[in-house]
Amino acid sequence: MRWKWLIPAIYIFFLLLPIYWLVNMSLKTNDEILSMFTLWPQNLTFDNYKVIFTDASWYSGYINSMIYVSINVVISVCFALPAAYAFSRYSFVGDKHLFFWLLTNRMAPPAVFALPFFQLYSSIGLFDTHIAVALAHCLFNLPLAVWILEGFMSGIPKEIDETAFVDGYSWPRFFVKIFIPNIASGIGVTAFFCFMFSWVELLLARTLTAVNAKPISAIMTRTVSASGLDWGVLAAAGVLTIVPGALVIWFVRNHIAKGFALGRV
Amino acid sequence: MIQKQINQKAWFMVLPVFLLVAFSAVIPLMTVVNYSFQDTFGSNKFFWVGMDWFRDLMHSERFHDAFLRQIAFSSIILAIEIPLGIAIALAMPKKGWGVPVCLISMSLPLLIPWNVVGTIWQIFGRVDIGLLGHTLASLGIDYNYTQDPIAAWLTIIAMDVWHWTSLVVLLSYAGLCSIPDAYYQAAKIDGASRISVFRYIQLPKMQGVLLIAVLLRFMDSFMIYTEPFVITGGGPGNSTTFMSIDLVKMAIGQFDLGPAAAMSLVYFLIILLLSWVFYTVMSNVGEESSKGGA
Amino acid sequence: MAHITLKDIAHSYTGASDNPDDYALKKLNLTWRDGGAYALLGPSGCGKTTLLNIISGLLTPTKGQVLFNDEDVTRLPTEQRNIAQIFQFPVIYDTMTVFQNLAFPLKNRGRTQVEIEPRVIELAKMLGLENDLYTKAQHLTADAKQKISLGRGLIRQSVNAILFDEPLTVIDPQLKWELRSQLKYLHKQFGFTMIYVTHDQTEALTFADEVIVMYEGEIVQVGTPEALFERPEHTFVGYFIGSPGMNITPCELKGDRIFIEGHEITLETHYKEQLASAKIEVGIRPEYLSLAQPQDKGLPVNIIKIDDIGRHKIARVALNDSVFHVVMPEMSGMTGDKASLVFDTAHTNIYVNDHLIAGEKP
Numbered sequence: 001m002r003w004k005w006l007i008p009a010i011y012i013f014f015l016l017l018p019i020y021w022l023v024n025m026s027l028k029t030n031d032e033i034l035s036m037f038t039l040w041p042q043n044l045t046f047d048n049y050k051v052i053f054t055d056a057s058w059y060s061g062y063i064n065s066m067i068y069v070s071i072n073v074v075i076s077v078c079f080a081l082p083a084a085y086a087f088s089r090y091s092f093v094g095d096k097h098l099f100f101w102l103l104t105n106r107m108a109p110p111a112v113f114a115l116p117f118f119q120l121y122s123s124i125g126l127f128d129t130h131i132a133v134a135l136a137h138c139l140f141n142l143p144l145a146v147w148i149l150e151g152f153m154s155g156i157p158k159e160i161d162e163t164a165f166v167d168g169y170s171w172p173r174f175f176v177k178i179f180i181p182n183i184a185s186g187i188g189v190t191a192f193f194c195f196m197f198s199w200v201e202l203l204l205a206r207t208l209t210a211v212n213a214k215p216i217s218a219i220m221t222r223t224v225s226a227s228g229l230d231w232g233v234l235a236a237a238g239v240l241t242i243v244p245g246a247l248v249i250w251f252v253r254n255h256i257a258k259g260f261a262l263g264r265v
Numbered sequence: 266m267i268q269k270q271i272n273q274k275a276w277f278m279v280l281p282v283f284l285l286v287a288f289s290a291v292i293p294l295m296t297v298v299n300y301s302f303q304d305t306f307g308s309n310k311f312f313w314v315g316m317d318w319f320r321d322l323m324h325s326e327r328f329h330d331a332f333l334r335q336i337a338f339s340s341i342i343l344a345i346e347i348p349l350g351i352a353i354a355l356a357m358p359k360k361g362w363g364v365p366v367c368l369i370s371m372s373l374p375l376l377i378p379w380n381v382v383g384t385i386w387q388i389f390g391r392v393d394i395g396l397l398g399h400t401l402a403s404l405g406i407d408y409n410y411t412q413d414p415i416a417a418w419l420t421i422i423a424m425d426v427w428h429w430t431s432l433v434v435l436l437s438y439a440g441l442c443s444i445p446d447a448y449y450q451a452a453k454i455d456g457a458s459r460i461s462v463f464r465y466i467q468l469p470k471m472q473g474v475l476l477i478a479v480l481l482r483f484m485d486s487f488m489i490y491t492e493p494f495v496i497t498g499g500g501p502g503n504s505t506t507f508m509s510i511d512l513v514k515m516a517i518g519q520f521d522l523g524p525a526a527a528m529s530l531v532y533f534l535i536i537l538l539l540s541w542v543f544y545t546v547m548s549n550v551g552e553e554s555s556k557g558g559a
Numbered sequence: 560m561a562h563i564t565l566k567d568i569a570h571s572y573t574g575a576s577d578n579p580d581d582y583a584l585k586k587l588n589l590t591w592r593d594g595g596a597y598a599l600l601g602p603s604g605c606g607k608t609t610l611l612n613i614i615s616g617l618l619t620p621t622k623g624q625v626l627f628n629d630e631d632v633t634r635l636p637t638e639q640r641n642i643a644q645i646f647q648f649p650v651i652y653d654t655m656t657v658f659q660n661l662a663f664p665l666k667n668r669g670r671t672q673v674e675i676e677p678r679v680i681e682l683a684k685m686l687g688l689e690n691d692l693y694t695k696a697q698h699l700t701a702d703a704k705q706k707i708s709l710g711r712g713l714i715r716q717s718v719n720a721i722l723f724d725e726p727l728t729v730i731d732p733q734l735k736w737e738l739r740s741q742l743k744y745l746h747k748q749f750g751f752t753m754i755y756v757t758h759d760q761t762e763a764l765t766f767a768d769e770v771i772v773m774y775e776g777e778i779v780q781v782g783t784p785e786a787l788f789e790r791p792e793h794t795f796v797g798y799f800i801g802s803p804g805m806n807i808t809p810c811e812l813k814g815d816r817i818f819i820e821g822h823e824i825t826l827e828t829h830y831k832e833q834l835a836s837a838k839i840e841v842g843i844r845p846e847y848l849s850l851a852q853p854q855d856k857g858l859p860v861n862i863i864k865i866d867d868i869g870r871h872k873i874a875r876v877a878l879n880d881s882v883f884h885v886v887m888p889e890m891s892g893m894t895g896d897k898a899s900l901v902f903d904t905a906h907t908n909i910y911v912n913d914h915l916i917a918g919e920k921p
Contacts, residue, residue, distance in 0.1 A: 012367065015371065451708070456664060457663070
């Protein structure tokens, strides 16, 4: 079918259309947005972006989001690595049940946890901190990380472990020097997904923060409910939230297909 | 499959994960369970009311409505996104420069924060400043998602398809790429038609990834909160108030702890039950093809 | 059935090029008789799978023509060439029963159920699958699945040739023998042209009437298993065939005598004088060497190692830098570490620049 390429082409066009519209809007002044309807800016302006970079109430949102997402990725990967190794190499009392229980947490609606988390973290004095959001996101990121890493680890034959032990490696040294390089792409995929799910999550991030750790997603929704909507700035803020994601995709582009195919999927 | 050795000490390796997730999950859940059986007169004094909240919930029309809306929404989503995702994956190139272009551009919507997705479509659908809304209006179509429930539903569905179909595409694509060439070659030699190739080779070999795709899409669509909240806030009226939105309104908006807790538990159980059903059905279909070796 | 001709075929995976190194298959000409059983033998990467795919149509050759019964099919797509190909791992339709799997090629060509059913049952009986006809194919063992793959190839009566690409790779060793016998039996029954690609010489030599040995994209020798064993025309063939392979060692040649490390052996044939720059080697199979007591006539060698294979022994002996393998009968009283190496001169070959040369009997 020579016209087969048309299908993904149309789909990609459909995907890029709203994003183009957002970028379009972010480069216009508010006046132009509300008064005219144009397919590209008549008066190209970067003012909207300037606002975000200069107004602390805007850019702090990005910084906060980056902070708790990074903390979460680090925690998730570090905690998941030994656990995934245990699931992959050993059988122990309750292992299958534990694994399944971990997965059920991915199925829990965040809405269910909104209130309890709010009360929990308030009571231990972690309300409105980055670590609170990072920990809260562990609820669904840790099971996912263990799940993905276990899949990759099962693809490495046990003989490699045994050879290393016979060669005199201690377990920590074996793990760091031999095992981890072998599953590097698996760790990449895991980090990618943890980043993705933590970066995009709104409900818990908004519930657990007030001022100090307020993520960009909460700031944007706050703007929407305020009167006198500043569409231009809103659009610019939106475009900027896409940037980290786009960068991550760009850096892992060679691993996406490989990672998907090799791992759990 | 790796021969696992029995080693109870492995629990130490799992302990950090276990504790952290337990802390994140079990404690809050216990709180929820606690609240679901109690009521309060305020100032933190609770008294036991047994199954009252659950009884109220089962009879609550508001709950029934939210539940039905949710089922309808998830069904429509699955019905559109799964076939569409598979179709696009089938049409994607297997090699050449087209591959990274496709993968990167299709991954993009997946990495946009959900509220921004909502904002994008909120703007996109507006008749005054949005490309979609303006175009529809200039074509003479009466489209207003803030007032017309149908328009609201259509907008949210379009948004979800835009947002998540790529996940199905990427998973299906990975599944397709893992089929060895020899199968296609044998099919050519056997004179099989394109449809036969899909039905007898591609679809069976994609079962694993499709199961994951269906489960993920079902669970996430059943829990959807942010995007519809940003676009319509649950309106017009209640027409797009899905279960999560309803729950959060109750819990954080009205602070009705008892009913909210009861609803939380029922909500969670429904998802678990439906996921289990999906999983069993699809892996039974899949079991048939994974028995007997490669 | 067809006889197949390959005319001036050459193939490069990077497209037509002037650089001979780009060619996975160097120029070759081959004819395959109708109904013959052929083996394409060679090490990994020698081009045998490329050649097979050119015959089946899965690959279009960069140069040359493919002819079926003198009709040019080079540009004809696979499904119209009426061939069957069996791959390294079983290729079956998971969701179908054995019956449906076997019937599939016929169904696609529009045959009715009435025509299909008896053929499928008959073929299943021949393959030993009649008891599993209505089981889902994926539940069977690997060798049963390969039989199904084979069956799908045989089910069409008008098939021109059946091509096998290392089909016994996934089969357990004890079943390999059974399947090989079955293939030979089916060949006798149906008389199809069968081309069998393998890197295992046992498979090639037991299956085929004629073996084509390939090396680095070229055909090195075509011949019966006996010819390949007795008179390998290239040192590679000598080394590759036989277990262990032929002993090949440099020597000097003077008329009807050769000198290995200065020791003289008189041959039965007289050879012409060769160029001074030529690489001259003597080749002799371990089966045609024997060891005698050190004081007997022959090359003085040191015994390095003797391996007991069961039915016979293999001795590794050395004369300074030249190493030889010798096949010895089970009972041979060889003690000590020195012996005399005796050549059976009726089976001694001389190779100049890796190619066999013929001599004249004096």
